[in-house]
Amino acid sequence: MESSHFYRDTWVEVNLDYIYENVTNMKRFLPDDVAVMAVVKANAYGHGDVQVVKTALEAGASYLAVAFLDEAIHLRSSGIDAPILVLGAVRPNDMSLAAKYNLTLTVFQLEWLQEAISVYKENLPVTFHLKLDSGMGRLGVKEKSEVTELIEVIENDPRFFLEGVFTHFATADELDTSYFEEQYQTFLQMLEWIPVKPKMVHCGNSATGLRFPEKVFNAVRLGIGMYGLTPSLEIKDQLPYNLHEAFSLHSSLVQVKKIAEGEKVSYGATFTADEEMWVGTVPVGYADGWIRSLQNTDVLVDGERCQIIGRICMDQFMVKLPREMARGTKVTLIGGQKNEYIHVDDVAKVLGTVNYEVICTISYRVPRIFLKNKSIIEVRNPVLINH
């Protein structure tokens, strides 16, 4: 069990009501027979996997997806018994482990399957989803002959069950839909190679579900949209319903002091005060995922935008304050204060990256507080595991 305590003045708040709403809205938006598969890889995109999973299941998600076996085992060990698809490649040797934990495996190559079978000595059933590469160029089978042989191998072993077939789009979040259409047509052709359609056919990530609900077959793999973030900025104003950002990041001023004109701040002494000013020290640094490139950007202190000055250190950075402020004043790095809001997308823009990367980068070292109905229902602080 993770400790329910933390002793530092920095934390992530995860608003589970928003996760719930984002899943409910997607369910409502999709045709009735389309399932929502909640994508909770990378610790639920940095939010915290177990709480997000429980909320998503309550909101009507019926399947879960993770990237790696370890992530799936973590969910099983935490008492989650919903079906879980491992999207990534599992080691052939570990098929028995997947069977033991009742996990669904992605089968993406005949050679991989043959190797896994050659070492699989259990009598436990194994469920597969077949991954077809329709143009993403990542995991998946491309050739008809390989698909045919692979399906034969699965059918000929009574322990194996092909429950699903899927693909992944490279450009579902782009305004230009030509490559998306091309991939979609390729997927349709590839499906013809499979004589008996498996129970589940899925191709949609959040962007596909939000933009092309008529094209998703019978399940959507909902990731970024569940966390209330847009799959890309270019489609942000065409979303069919409002997304609610569930993630926010907060800290507080641990010291406030006045520096004189000419005084320096932080490593390298790169910042020199051009006048007398008030400076606050904030206990967040690059080891928390607040990386050095965020130097000079703003955070919110007492409802006002304040600039980070000098280099961001491993565990701390400094902000220029508009006036003297009390030690303990709340600092918001992502989220709202009074009339100001810093969105994950704002941070992503500064860094020249996507919102996905920002939330995944906030490290395990920052405790996660889970809120439901405005009350704290759990605190997770992996740093204090077993303490």
Ligand SMILES: *Cc1c(COP(=O)(O)O)cnc(C)c1O
């Ligand atoms: C991560 C992932 C998703 C989720 O994508 P979002 O854009 O976050 O909705 C879906 N499918 C696969 C195969 C993935 O790897």
